[in-house]
Amino acid sequence: MTEKLRRYEDWARACMHVRCGLCRENCPAYGQMKLDSYSAKGKVTMLYHWLEGSLEPSEKMAERVFACTSCGLCDIACGYPQSEAIQEMKIALFDAGIFPSAQYSRISEHTRRAGNPYGETPETGQQLLKAIPEASAENAEYLLFFGCTEIYRGAPQRESVLKILRSAGIPFKTPSENICCGSPVYRVGDLEQATIQAKSVQSMVKNIGIDQVIASCSGCYRTLSHDYSTLLRTDPGFRTIHTVQLIDRLIKEGTIRMRRMNAKVTYHDPCHLGRHSGIYEEPREILRSIPGVSFVEMEWNRKFSRCCGAGGGLRSARGEDAIEIASRRVKEAEETGASLLVTACPFCLRNLEDGAKSIGSSIKVCAIESLVANLIE
Amino acid sequence: MNKLDKLHDQLERIVGPEYVTFELCDRLVYSKDYSIEGFAGNYTPDIVVKPGSTDEVAAIVRIAIELDIPIYTWGGGTSMSGNPLAVQHGIVLDMKRMNRIIEVDPENLTITAEAGSTMAAVQAAAQKHGVFFTHQPESCLSSTIGGALSCMGISIFSAKYGYVYDQALGIEVVLGTGEKLEIGGKSYLSVPSHNLLNLFLGAEGTLGIITKAILKVYPIPQHRDHLSFGFPNITMAMAACKRIHAAGCWPETVYAFDKRSLAQYMERAKTPIPEDVKMAILFGCSGDQDMVNASMKSIAACCTELHGHILPDELTHSWWNSVNINRDTFDQSNFALSHTEYEPDLIDACVPLSKFQEYSDFCDELKAEFGWIDIDFGAFIVASPRGPIPFAIYFSVPIDTRLSAEAEKWFAFKERMYRKALALGGSISDVNGVGLRSAPWIREQLGTAWTFLTRIKSLVDPKNILNRGQRGFDQ
Numbered sequence: 001m002t003e004k005l006r007r008y009e010d011w012a013r014a015c016m017h018v019r020c021g022l023c024r025e026n027c028p029a030y031g032q033m034k035l036d037s038y039s040a041k042g043k044v045t046m047l048y049h050w051l052e053g054s055l056e057p058s059e060k061m062a063e064r065v066f067a068c069t070s071c072g073l074c075d076i077a078c079g080y081p082q083s084e085a086i087q088e089m090k091i092a093l094f095d096a097g098i099f100p101s102a103q104y105s106r107i108s109e110h111t112r113r114a115g116n117p118y119g120e121t122p123e124t125g126q127q128l129l130k131a132i133p134e135a136s137a138e139n140a141e142y143l144l145f146f147g148c149t150e151i152y153r154g155a156p157q158r159e160s161v162l163k164i165l166r167s168a169g170i171p172f173k174t175p176s177e178n179i180c181c182g183s184p185v186y187r188v189g190d191l192e193q194a195t196i197q198a199k200s201v202q203s204m205v206k207n208i209g210i211d212q213v214i215a216s217c218s219g220c221y222r223t224l225s226h227d228y229s230t231l232l233r234t235d236p237g238f239r240t241i242h243t244v245q246l247i248d249r250l251i252k253e254g255t256i257r258m259r260r261m262n263a264k265v266t267y268h269d270p271c272h273l274g275r276h277s278g279i280y281e282e283p284r285e286i287l288r289s290i291p292g293v294s295f296v297e298m299e300w301n302r303k304f305s306r307c308c309g310a311g312g313g314l315r316s317a318r319g320e321d322a323i324e325i326a327s328r329r330v331k332e333a334e335e336t337g338a339s340l341l342v343t344a345c346p347f348c349l350r351n352l353e354d355g356a357k358s359i360g361s362s363i364k365v366c367a368i369e370s371l372v373a374n375l376i377e
Numbered sequence: 378m379n380k381l382d383k384l385h386d387q388l389e390r391i392v393g394p395e396y397v398t399f400e401l402c403d404r405l406v407y408s409k410d411y412s413i414e415g416f417a418g419n420y421t422p423d424i425v426v427k428p429g430s431t432d433e434v435a436a437i438v439r440i441a442i443e444l445d446i447p448i449y450t451w452g453g454g455t456s457m458s459g460n461p462l463a464v465q466h467g468i469v470l471d472m473k474r475m476n477r478i479i480e481v482d483p484e485n486l487t488i489t490a491e492a493g494s495t496m497a498a499v500q501a502a503a504q505k506h507g508v509f510f511t512h513q514p515e516s517c518l519s520s521t522i523g524g525a526l527s528c529m530g531i532s533i534f535s536a537k538y539g540y541v542y543d544q545a546l547g548i549e550v551v552l553g554t555g556e557k558l559e560i561g562g563k564s565y566l567s568v569p570s571h572n573l574l575n576l577f578l579g580a581e582g583t584l585g586i587i588t589k590a591i592l593k594v595y596p597i598p599q600h601r602d603h604l605s606f607g608f609p610n611i612t613m614a615m616a617a618c619k620r621i622h623a624a625g626c627w628p629e630t631v632y633a634f635d636k637r638s639l640a641q642y643m644e645r646a647k648t649p650i651p652e653d654v655k656m657a658i659l660f661g662c663s664g665d666q667d668m669v670n671a672s673m674k675s676i677a678a679c680c681t682e683l684h685g686h687i688l689p690d691e692l693t694h695s696w697w698n699s700v701n702i703n704r705d706t707f708d709q710s711n712f713a714l715s716h717t718e719y720e721p722d723l724i725d726a727c728v729p730l731s732k733f734q735e736y737s738d739f740c741d742e743l744k745a746e747f748g749w750i751d752i753d754f755g756a757f758i759v760a761s762p763r764g765p766i767p768f769a770i771y772f773s774v775p776i777d778t779r780l781s782a783e784a785e786k787w788f789a790f791k792e793r794m795y796r797k798a799l800a801l802g803g804s805i806s807d808v809n810g811v812g813l814r815s816a817p818w819i820r821e822q823l824g825t826a827w828t829f830l831t832r833i834k835s836l837v838d839p840k841n842i843l844n845r846g847q848r849g850f851d852q
Contacts, residue, residue: 014716017778019411021453021519022707025495034396034427034474036454037403045406054405061402076708077518079645304705 001096002051008085012048015041015080023074023082026300028307028325029067029314037064040074040082047089057093063100065089067321069314070187071271071307087187094189103317108190111197116148117184117316125151125178132162132174140173143210143238145201145224147217148180149346157346160373161216161243167376168255170246172214179204181215182231183223183272188313191231198223198231205238216243216369218345219311222272242273243369244344248282251289258375262292266338267368268329268352269305270345283344283368290375296336306332308343310351326355334363344368380444381423384468388426391436396427396474407451407461407469413722413787414459414813416778422449422469429474431549431557431588438586438842439555441468447845450582452493452524455516457723460528460581460812464846472523475588481506487546487563489591492523497704499592508594511538511629515702515710523587528810529579531759533661533700537629538595539762540808542578549589550577553838563591576833579807583844584837598663603630604673605693606685607654611734611758611770614656617683621660621765624679626672630661631760631767632700638755638773639696641721645711648695656756657688659696660765719775721755722787724794725815727769728803733758739797740772747790759808769806792818816849 023040024030030039037046043065049055065086074082099105110119128151129135134144144165150158165172182197201224205213215221221242228236250256265287273279280302287295300306309315309325330352333341341356341363343349352365378386381399388397398404404422409415423446428434441448447467454461463469472493479489483506490499496510496517503510511534512525520530525541526548532541547561560574561567568574577585608614614633621628634642634657639650658680662672677687698709728736737756744754755773760766772794776787795805795818805815805822820827834841834850841851 010717013779014720016409017411017416017716017720018712019409019454020516020710020712021455022516022702022710022712024453024519025497035398035403035425036406036471036473037400042403042406045409046402049405055401058402060400064402077710078712079710299704303708 001092005047005051005085005088005092008047008088009051011080011085012044012051015044016048022077026073026077026306028069028071028309031328032309032321032325033067038067040078040086043068043086043089044082047085057096057098059098059100062093062098065093066100066104066188066312067314067318069271069307069309069311071311072275073304073307076275076303090187090189091191094191101317104188104313107184107188107313107316108193111180111185111190112193116152116178116180118148118152120152122178126176129174129178130176134172134174135176137171137173140171140210142170142172142212142214143205143208144172144174144214145181145220146174146178147215147220147346148178148184149350150217151178153350154346157216157349157367157369160367160369163373164243164247164256164369164376168250173208173210175204175208177204181220181223183219183227184313186223186227186231187311195231198228198236202228202232202236211238213238213240214243214246215240217347218242218270218273219347222276226276242279242344244273244279244282244286247369247372248285251286256372257377258290258372259377260291261375263340264294264296264336264338265340265342266296266298266333266336267301268298268308268333268341268343268348269302270343270348271305271307271311273344274305275303283342286368286372287342296338298332298336300332308348308351308355310347315347315351322351323354323358326351327359330356330359330361330363330365334361339363341365342368342371380446384424384440384444384446387440388424388437391433391440392426392428396429398425404469407454407463407471410454410456410459410461412457412459412812412814413720413776413778413784415462417784420462420464421466422463423466425469425471427471427474431551434470434551434586434588435555435557437468437470438551438553441842442555442840445840448842449844450523450527450586452521452527453495453516453519455520456524456528456810456812458528458725458810458812458814460810460844460847462813462847464813467845470586472521478502479589481508482563483508483594485563486594487591488594489589490522491589492521492587494522496520496522496525501704503594504597507597509597510544510592510594512541512544513703515700515712517703518707522590522592526578526587526590527581529807531761531808533632534629535759535761536631536764537627542575543762544592545574545578545590546593547591548574548577548587550585550587552585553840553843558585561591581810581812581844581848583848583850584834586843600666600669601661601663602669602673603659603661603693603697604676605657605659605688605696606680607651607688608656608658608683608685611656611737613683613685614658615730615733615767617658617680617685618760618765618767620679620683621676624675626662626675627764628660628662628672628676630659631765633658633758633767635756637753638757641755642699642711643695645709646695646699648692650692651688654688659693661697719777721773721775723809724772724774724791725806725809726795726798726803727806727808728798728801730767732801732803733770736770736798736801736803740794743790743793747786769808811848813847816847820849
């Protein structure tokens with residue numbers, strides 16, 4: 001059970017010795033649940049004792065481990081990939097059948113049964129995708145990969161992405177079936193199903209015959225571009241770009257021009273896009289290029305950006321906690337004086353919207369694709 | 378109902394069920410601080426509680442007295458001396474929930490904060506109001522005001538502004554009787570009689586639990602610059618520091634590292650260190666640009682006069698970045714790196730300035746005697762609070778605790794080093810706490826003053842509830 005965790009033994013010892021706790025104060029799970037055991041330091045303590053044999057894994061322990069949103073801010077503080085070790089703890093606990101609650105295992109069950117983490121009837125997604133005209137496009141250069149959240153929960157963002165690509169004359173195609181990228185199951189430790197999803201997506205892309213994929217969900221983007229090589233143990237055979245990279249390029253080329261919008265705007269870096277993938281500047285460039293926009297940064301930005309709280313299955317399993325974490329991020333956005341909080345991930349978008357609503361914030365939360373689509377001349 | 382169940386029930390009533398835990402996975406996180414001592418025993422508490430107010434702290438103390446269960450107060454848990462460890466298990470009182478910044482008063486240059494506030498949070502709150510809270514250890518993102526005031530510790534700015542106890546104007550403290558005391562206030566002369574503040578500052582929670590502090594803040598200097606110099610030995614480096622003082626410079630940062638320490642701090646940035654560096658000093662000055670420029674020029678002249686040579690800018694910047702760990706720089710921290718192979722611990726003794734070189738040479742000889750031939754120890758020297766003139770030299774000793782004999786060897790080595798420090802006219806230092814690491818030598822050094830201290834302890838903590846078994850009080 002602990003075989004794969006042994007590689008982190010020395011790091012866990014180092015953490016047990018140093019106890020610097022720099023990972024703690026910015027940890028979304030610790031900030032919400034208040035006990036040190038929820039922080040990365042706490043989880044690595046459990047890992048150390050687990051490996052030493054002085055702590056038996058339990059539901060209580062799993063409750064702490066699974067509360068990790070996979071945001072990776074602890075890695076920035078530590079220098080060791082703590083979030084990777086925590087991810088492996090989730091996998092080991094999952095394999096041992098130790099879950100904190102059915103809410104986490106549901107993500108896996110849904111994906112195994114229905115092919116998406118929401119448990120939606122797959123036919124719904126299929127119908128929706130088939131209705132997109134570009135599903136039957138030929139000679140396309142790009143494959144636009146919609147994630148499950150965009151398909152089942154995010155119609156406005158989906159439409160915005162389509163509008164932008166069509167306006168810019170991008171030759172793209174959409175798949176006619178919804179195959180989850182595997183990110184949600186992977187983040188709750190279901191390595192087996194994540195690998196199955198990765199193989200299915202790889203096979204679908206290969207059959208379509210396009211090797212450039214566009215993703216507008218940051219979770220999908222990170223999984224396709226970074227995790228697939230691990231899950232598949234080989235290069236997936238295609239390259240993935242995020243919509244913000246494409247839009248930034250289109251603006252710089254002059255293909256997209258936007259109307260004036262007089263507003264103070266701030267940006268929330270999705271963890272999967274920013275910290276995990278290093279894409280910080282493109283969304284900022286897009287926002288700065290909008291005539292009339294005054295762009296302001298939140299104190300915690302780029303690699304130091306705080307998590308919105310939606311990741312790692314937390315929103316599905318502990319929705320109230322996830323939304324409360326988001327509300328704190330919204331307050332940070334409010335402190336900038338911005339009237340618009342923009343992000344580039346459907347998970348972050350929904351959670352921040354709910355966070356803003358929960359505290360009665362007047363700030364408007366918006367997907368960067370929707371903002372651009374509304375302003376295209 | 379057994380005693381612990383009764384305790385659990387009562388604590389839940391005081392703070393609410395979400396702030397009390399019996400779970401082993403929660404308690405283990407409090408079983409170890411940043412000390413080798415922490416690996417040498419089982420210090421897992423029986424229960425962890427997070428109070429939200431001073432009244433709750435007082436109520437917890439009263440329950441602990443009633444049930445005769447010791448309390449170990451925790452802040453960030455970053456202590457290097459084992460002082461928060463629950464030697465006799467019992468209650469860990471985690472103060473981090475008490476993290477409110479109560480008031481920033483820029484006009485009167487004070488900030489008032491609850492003890493569980495991290496120093497980074499206090500700094501950020503001060504900065505928002507246009508003032509500067511100067512106590513910034515490398516752990517400031519996680520270590521707390523209460524922990525710092527209780528355990529001392531240095532700051533990267535302490536050459537100019539002093540220790541953390543130099544920052545305290547007033548404190549609120551809960552005694553081991555459950556009584557609440559307030560000492561000092563916002564005025565700079567708020568302790569008109571005996572300075573009772575000093576009874577609790579640096580006492581590691583053995584005499585009372587600090588719950589709130591009124592602290593000094595300063596106007597924010599507009600510019601900051603750094604230079605670093607290499608020296609052939611410690612003696613020359615210290616002479617340069619004295620020369621800088623005579624020249625009238627008052628830098629805010631004076632850190633002296635030997636090559637080993639420097640290498641450790643360059644690990645994340647991977648900045649090369651020139652071959653010939655034996656002892657190096659980082660100087661930092663702040664203020665208006667012309668003042669900073671003049672100070673830097675003077676420091677450079679003084680160092681050159683004493684055979685120092687300027688180090689590359691890249692090294693200076695890396696060095697500063699590696700110690701200046703805060704909300705926007707914590708990606709530079711070297712805390713955890715390297716420690717997969719060994720755990721560093723400290724010889725925390727203070728010898729007279731003139732004996733730094735002799736003490737360092739003794740350390741080298743003793744290291745050879747103990748058979749640590751291939752392991753480099755790190756020496757580092759810090760200045761505070763008398764401007765550029767350093768006050769203490771430390772040795773960082775890398776111990777491979779996976780080898781059981783190594784920890785025992787370390788304890789024997791430490792004893793020899795402490796005895797040598799006392800023989801040189803020095804002292805056990807509390808700059809990095811006393812706790813379990815240095816307690817055995819404290820009684821010996823204090824002599825009859827130790828008896829007096831135990832009388833004070835029995836007055837303010839008659840049931841020996843606070844940090845029982847710590848700091849030598851019940852040996």
